[in-house]
Amino acid sequence: MTSVIENRQTDTAQLTVEPIAGYLGAEVSGIDLKDDITAQVGDALRDALFEHKVLFFRDQRLDHDQQIRFTEYYGPVxxxxxxxxxxxxxxxxxxxxxxxxxxxxxxxxxxQYSYASFWHQDVTALVNPPAVTVLRAELVPEFGGDTTWADLAAAYDNLPASLQRFLEGLNAENRFGGRAPQWSDGSESESLTRDKPIISEHPVVRVHPVTGRKLLYVNPGFTSRIVGLSARRSDRILDLLFDEVTNPAYTVRIAWTPDSVGVWDNRATIHLAPTDLGHLDVVRVLHRTTVEGDIPVGVDGRKSNSVSGEPFLSTRR
Incomplete structure (x- = not known):
């Protein structure tokens, strides 16, 4: 079903948001992201993101400055x-x-076609992980290289009520690599995470600060253990939760095209970079920007806490 946002227009066309999967994802048309965006349209784009969690814009020929300026509509970069x-x-x-x-x-x-070709949220090792991520495609292969996102609200909503209540009382440690880092010995990632450790503890169930939705806030790329449990019990619970948050029913898979722009709510989704290109001789170039995040809050009002590392803040104040 296509939704047309009435009375919120750019200079040339009407903004249209078309859902593309059952739980999350929408394609947006009727806007040129190079143009100045009015306050009304900016509000509409933010509303659409919080409703659909992932937005895709096609045929947007942006330079670096223009991408940063567009990202700023969602918050400090x-x-x-x-x-x-x-x-x-x-x-x-x-x-x-x-x-x-x-x-x-x-x-x-x-x-390797991404630095993180596994299910993850962006940088949940931070005490304030990015709120929103913007990714712009410059060069993409003619086929393959899609990105998949999953809905953390749907993952929580579809759990039994008794399990929901149990999880709402838990915290989970998040660090680079999660339980099993996938980088090689001596690599840049290994040295950076060793020399500058960033570790935080987040509620396993987070409340979205805008929508109020409860989110199953774990991901294989960063979540390393359930705090206070033995390694065996922690692993059993995380195996269950990782299976749930990556359930294909809660996903949307989107193909990149040249000059396409993807925007996602990093609080409410996890994503999977492509793993189908390693045997092909193709080039894939994208550009990522992120919006400063808030400190997650659990159902009972508990906030995340930093074990190691500082909040990641915008330098543009």
Whole structure:
């Protein structure tokens, strides 16, 4: 069902939001993201994001400055990454993380097409993980390389009530790599996470600060253990929860096209970078920006706490 946002227009066309999957995801048309966005349209885009959790815009030829300016409609823009990765930012744009397959080391049998080709939220090792992520495609293969997102509210809603209540009393530790880091010995990721550890404890069930929805707030890429439980019990619970949050029923898979822009609510979703390109000789280049996040709050009002590391804040105040 297509929803047309009435009386909220750009200079050229009417904004249209078309859902593309059962739980989450929508394609947005009728807007040129290079243009100045009115307050009404900005409000409509924020409302659409919180409703659909993932928005996709096609045929948006943006430069780095324009991407940063668009990202600012969702909040203060952070640096590219809390660990630095300054070599992965275009010159003069420290807010942008360049995801370029040509910069990643080759793996046995093929290439790597993202620095995190596993289910994750963006940087939940932080005490205030990014609220929103914007990813712009520059070069993408003719086929393959899709990204998949999953709905953390749907994952929580579909649990039995008794299990919901149990989980609402738990905290989980989040660190880079989660339970089983997938980087090689001596790699840049290993050295950065060793020399600058960032570790936080978050409620297993988080309340979204805008929608009030309860979210199953764990992800395989960062969640390492349930606080206060033995390793065996923690692993059993995390196995159950990881299976739930990656249930295909709660997902949307979207194909990138040149000049497409994806925006997702990083509080309410997890995502999976492509794993189907390693045997192909293709190039994939995208540019990521993130919005400063808030400190998660649990159902009982408990806030996340930092074990190691500082909040990740915007430098543009």
């Amino acid at each position: 952070t640096g590219a990454h809390p660990l630095g990765y300054t070599d992965k930012s275009p010159a003069g744009f420290p807010e942008i993380l360049e995801v370029d397959s040509r910069t990643y080391a080759s793996r046995a049998g093929g290439r």
